[in-house]
Amino acid sequence: MPTFWLGLVLLLVFAQRLRWFPIGGAIDPVLCPRIDSPYCVLNFLWHLALPALTLGLVGAAATARYQRTAMLEVIRQDYVRTARAKGLGERRVLLVHALRNALLPFITLLGLSFPFLLTGAVLIENVFSWPGMGQLAVQAISERDYPVVTAAALVASGMVVLGNLLADVMYVGADPRIRVPGA
Numbered sequence: 001m002p003t004f005w006l007g008l009v010l011l012l013v014f015a016q017r018l019r020w021f022p023i024g025g026a027i028d029p030v031l032c033p034r035i036d037s038p039y040c041v042l043n044f045l046w047h048l049a050l051p052a053l054t055l056g057l058v059g060a061a062a063t064a065r066y067q068r069t070a071m072l073e074v075i076r077q078d079y080v081r082t083a084r085a086k087g088l089g090e091r092r093v094l095l096v097h098a099l100r101n102a103l104l105p106f107i108t109l110l111g112l113s114f115p116f117l118l119t120g121a122v123l124i125e126n127v128f129s130w131p132g133m134g135q136l137a138v139q140a141i142s143e144r145d146y147p148v149v150t151a152a153a154l155v156a157s158g159m160v161v162l163g164n165l166l167a168d169v170m171y172v173g174a175d176p177r178i179r180v181p182g183a
Contacts, residue, residue, distance in 0.1 A: 007054040007127035014050060021050050024129030051128045055121065059113055066109055070102040077101075103174045111167025115159040 015023045022028065026047055032040040074080065075098050083093045122134030133152060140148035171178050 003054065003058045003123045004127060006058060007051070007124055010050050010054055011127060022047050026130055047130075051121075051124045051130055054124055054127075055117065059116065063106070063109060063113075067102065067106050070105045071098060074098045074102040100174055104171065107167050107170045107174060110170070111163040114163030114166060115156060117159070 011023065015021045027040060027044050028047070032043045034040070075094075077098075080093060080098050083097045084090075088097075121132060122138060124130065125132045125134040126138075133155065136148065137152035139145075140152065
């Protein structure tokens with residue numbers, strides 16, 4: 001539910017009070033009657049700003065705290081102390097030795113939060129009147145449209161698999177010990 005409340009607060013402040021962003025919808029049909037004009041892309045991005053900000057902010061605080069804890073744990077390890085004892089600069093010690101190892105839990109968290117983009121989008125689409133898969137899935141459930149519900153579940157499970165695959169690929173880049181021998 002934090003997604004819902006944060007979306008409402010951002011909508012109230014930036015759309016209602018300050019009038020910097022539109023209140024809802026994916027595009028303004030009055031200003032952009034034809035979809036193929038270059039202005040429509042900018043209009044779409046302008047309408048996308050608050051929903052995207054809401055989705056990004058919901059997990060940002062928890063992810064930052066999680067990464068901070070992982071970094072503090074890694075800094076206390078013997079290999080970081082050894083790197084400092086060798087005379088390496090603090091920046092090199094933090095970026096090469098500590099951060100690379102602290103990224104592994106973050107990559108896991110990133111892979112697991114990837115499906116949230118779809119599930120969290122259901123609330124965001126309702127708050128910002130954004131037409132999308134979340135609203136389609138909710139409507140299909142309420143109308144008992146089983147083929148569409150099945151398709152939405154298939155896409156959601158595909159996002160879980162894709163998130164895990166993305167995390168596995170990122171592991172290889174972050175930790176050289178994970179590489180397959182002979183590959």
